[in-house]
Amino acid sequence: MRIFSCFLLVTVLFTISCTAPPVEEAIVDDSALEEADIQAMNRINELWAEAAVAGDMDAFLTLVTDDFILMEPNRPAIVGKEAFRELFQSFFDEYSLQDTKVVPEEIRIAGDWAYSRGSFSGTIIPKDGGDPIPMTSKWICIYERQADGSWKISRDISNPDAPLDLY
DSSP states (O other), rough: OHHHHHHHHHHHHHHHSOOOOOOOOOOOOOHHHHHHHHHHHHHHHHHHHHHHHHHHTHHHHHEEEEEEEEEEETOOOOOSSSHHHHHHHHHHHHHEEEEEEEEEEEEETTTTTEEEEEEEEEEEEEEEEEEEEEEEEEEEEEEEETSSSOOEEEEEEESEEEEEEEE
16 A cells, blocks of 8 residues: 555656646736727717718718718617618708717727727707707727728617707
8 A cells, every 4th residue: 555655656756847837927918008099089070070960971971981880879880881871871861969978888809800889979960940959879899900990880770869860
């Protein structure tokens, strides 16, 4: 029994000595890169609000990917830039926006994908002279890093806080 115990001890010690020491992970400080990405997404949100006030579809389209999808309540998903253009151009033909404010409340980055969540407010002005319509909503955008390192909105989910029947 004593020989077996010695043999077992030697085997365990040998196994432990053959095990590679743990590899320490390199500590990478990518906070500056992440901060630049967050600033880029915040800038996209600012440009979105500016495009909304200007009614500038071309400016909107520079902010989204070719396979962009917009999901709003009680309607089918709007898939692709051209479908997005058609829907929002018809909106801008009948309405304008004033006093828009986009407030990002959360941004998370995971490699070449990121999301942000926030709120939007503004006033919808009917071009036919109707009463202004105040609106608030909440949204989630999914961003995709492009080959050049920039970010674009790939998916947008928005949900008005009160029903809007505009288009």
